[in-house]
Amino acid sequence: MEGGNKKRYNTNTQIVMNDMDEQPSMARSGIKSQRRLTLWLSSIDEAKLAMELNNTEPLTAVSAQAAAVLLLLLLLLRFARATTMAGDRKSVLLSKLPSPPLRLPVIGHMHLVGSLPHVSLRDLAVKHGPDLMLLRLGSIPTLVVSSPRAAEAVLRTHDLAFASRPRAMIPDIITYGATDSCYGPYGDHFRKVRKAVTVHLLNSHKVQAYRPAREEEVRLVIAKLRDAAAGAAAPVDMSELLHSFANDLICRAVSGKFFREEGRNKLFRELIDTNASLLGGFNLEDYFPSLARTKLLSKVICARAMGVRRRWDQLLDKLIDDHATRLVRRHDQDQDDDDDAQQQQDSDFIDILLYHQEEYGFTRDNIKAILVDMFEAGTDTSYLVLESAMVELMRKPHLLAKLQDEVRRVVPKGQEIVNEDNIVDMVYLKAVIKETLRLHPPAPLYIPHLSREDCSINGYMIPTGTRVFVNAWALGRDANFWDMPDEFLPERFMDFNIDFKGHDFHFLPFGSGRRMCPGIHSATVTLEIMLANLMYCFNWKLPAGMKEEDIDMTEVFGLTVHQKEKLFLVPQAA
Numbered sequence: 001m002e003g004g005n006k007k008r009y010n011t012n013t014q015i016v017m018n019d020m021d022e023q024p025s026m027a028r029s030g031i032k033s034q035r036r037l038t039l040w041l042s043s044i045d046e047a048k049l050a051m052e053l054n055n056t057e058p059l060t061a062v063s064a065q066a067a068a069v070l071l072l073l074l075l076l077l078r079f080a081r082a083t084t085m086a087g088d089r090k091s092v093l094l095s096k097l098p099s100p101p102l103r104l105p106v107i108g109h110m111h112l113v114g115s116l117p118h119v120s121l122r123d124l125a126v127k128h129g130p131d132l133m134l135l136r137l138g139s140i141p142t143l144v145v146s147s148p149r150a151a152e153a154v155l156r157t158h159d160l161a162f163a164s165r166p167r168a169m170i171p172d173i174i175t176y177g178a179t180d181s182c183y184g185p186y187g188d189h190f191r192k193v194r195k196a197v198t199v200h201l202l203n204s205h206k207v208q209a210y211r212p213a214r215e216e217e218v219r220l221v222i223a224k225l226r227d228a229a230a231g232a233a234a235p236v237d238m239s240e241l242l243h244s245f246a247n248d249l250i251c252r253a254v255s256g257k258f259f260r261e262e263g264r265n266k267l268f269r270e271l272i273d274t275n276a277s278l279l280g281g282f283n284l285e286d287y288f289p290s291l292a293r294t295k296l297l298s299k300v301i302c303a304r305a306m307g308v309r310r311r312w313d314q315l316l317d318k319l320i321d322d323h324a325t326r327l328v329r330r331h332d333q334d335q336d337d338d339d340d341a342q343q344q345q346d347s348d349f350i351d352i353l354l355y356h357q358e359e360y361g362f363t364r365d366n367i368k369a370i371l372v373d374m375f376e377a378g379t380d381t382s383y384l385v386l387e388s389a390m391v392e393l394m395r396k397p398h399l400l401a402k403l404q405d406e407v408r409r410v411v412p413k414g415q416e417i418v419n420e421d422n423i424v425d426m427v428y429l430k431a432v433i434k435e436t437l438r439l440h441p442p443a444p445l446y447i448p449h450l451s452r453e454d455c456s457i458n459g460y461m462i463p464t465g466t467r468v469f470v471n472a473w474a475l476g477r478d479a480n481f482w483d484m485p486d487e488f489l490p491e492r493f494m495d496f497n498i499d500f501k502g503h504d505f506h507f508l509p510f511g512s513g514r515r516m517c518p519g520i521h522s523a524t525v526t527l528e529i530m531l532a533n534l535m536y537c538f539n540w541k542l543p544a545g546m547k548e549e550d551i552d553m554t555e556v557f558g559l560t561v562h563q564k565e566k567l568f569l570v571p572q573a574a
């Protein structure tokens with residue numbers, strides 16, 4: 001077990017809990033915070049009384065609301081106090097870090113985290129901790145890293161110290177006790193999982209081997225768009241189209257080429273969306289873990305996650321059984337047939353995981369956890385970047401025209417679609433993708449990291465068990481480094497050599513170090529081949545009556561950040 005922490009097993013839900021979650025509460029003294037809360041509550045009471053006297057509001061609704069708020073606050077206070085006592089030394093160390101004022105009893109700085117946390121955390125950091133800033137989110141002290149210098153310290157200099165993940169109820173259920181790659185705490189099992197996904201699915205060699213499948217999936221998208229272009233010039237839902245492209249691509253690499261006929265891709269999408277809605281955002285149970293562990297609340301909180309996990313189980317068990325049967329059949333055939341190369345080519349990721357299951361010592365649940373990860377991480381990232389690239393290009397038609405010029409110039413005349421060999425020379429295409437990732441990193445705060453040991457950064461001692469957000473969105477918009485940081489200007493990447501492979505700490509859309517995204521190669525070729533083909537095969541128009549400035553750029557924060565409105569465009573054959 002990491003960091004010498006004790007494990008605890010909640011017998012109701014069979015979730016493995018970790019004492020690291022039980023952070024000291026927001027208040028240095030629970031008693032002080034109780035007093036402040038009592039004052040706050042009595043002021044609510046006075047307000048209610050005043051309302052009664054003035055008869056300004058329908059009383060029943062107000063008192064029901066106030067009673068509910070009161071009950072919740074009392075519960076929160078009870079559990080905040082319970083967790084206060086443990087970490088005195090830790091509290092002293094944390095109290096030295098820069099931190100915003102306006103910390104409230106019980107909820108701490110939670111009220112300062114708006115609906116777009118990457119934006120509000122950047123704004124807070126500018127005022128209260130440009131490198132490192134401590135927020136008390138409920139009972140959880142959370143370190144926010146906002147400068148390239150601090151990001152380098154956390155992700156490179158002290159990479160190993162910050163390589164773990166905090167545990168929480170819902171991810172634990174969905175990822176089979178955090179035995180996956182995304183949410184798994186750092187340790188032996190995590191390293192095995194990381195090795196398995198890298199060696200057998202995501203390294204550049206494997207990604208290259210999936211090229212024919214990728215090009216086939218691109219052809220299917222282009223065929224759909226050609227049909228639309230040949231029809232009544234009706235707008236196409238590009239968000240939907242690109243989402244199913246990313247989903248189909250990962251389904252195919254992971255579970256084989258027959259997923260579509262069996263309608264599994266649709267089911268995968270539904271489950272991936274439900275996972276995202278459960279895992280995304282700032283959830284109450286993540287910041288009041290003790291509260292979430294009470295029987296009644298844990299039942300309520302876990303019910304939906306358990307429901308989706310049962311549906312994943314059904315789907316993945318069937319998939320694994322089918323693959324296992326096929327593997328046995330193949331093995332029998334192997335005796336008299338040696339078309340090994342063909343068999344290798346037909347193997348998907350599930351085949352390979354089953355083949356190597358014993359070598360890695362994976363249980364069936366471990367395999368399921370890895371599969372859930374791949375479907376989730378592989379879909380809701382690439383499609384968002386493609387969508388954002390199209391949004392930005394539609395808002396700046398001269399840049400769209402410039403990109404089309406490049407793509408059409410490089411591809412030999414008469415070729416039906418762009419292939420991956422053509423892309424090598426498309427420098428502007430690569431600049432457009434980088435600029436999109438700079439402005440719209442799909443995971444702007446990453447997945448939270450957790451420190452595994454005390455660690456000194458910039459003269460501050462960060463204690464073991466501190467939760468860490470790296471604000472990649474803020475790094476990409478740092479005005480000290482980027483000219484006109486909020487403008488979409490792909491040309492900036494033509495002038496100087498900076499990339500997203502985790503060495504340039506101003507630009508880390510895929511992260512850096514041990515927890516860096518292992519899907520970077522797969523994502524890069526997917527983004528390049530799809531965007532190049534959209535540019536090569538079609539001219540693009542906004543739906544009738546819509547102007548560039550009408551495109552809604554409002555974002556919504558969740559597991560990933562996405563545009564609030566879907567993107568509809570009219571394709572015209574080039």
Ligand code: HEM
Pocket residue numbers: 181182183194197202250373374377378379381382385441442443446447448509510511512514515516517518519520522523
């Ligand atoms: C444009 C596309 C993508 C972007 C921008 C992206 C970005 C990220 C980021 C920022 C992280 C978290 C890094 C951290 O916590 O320090 C991450 C983790 C991860 N990504 Fe990606 N990703 C993309 C596509 C993919 C794809 C296609 C896959 C696999 C099919 C994938 C698999 C993963 C996994 C398994 C992790 C967890 C790694 C760990 O915790 O050790 N990603 N990604």
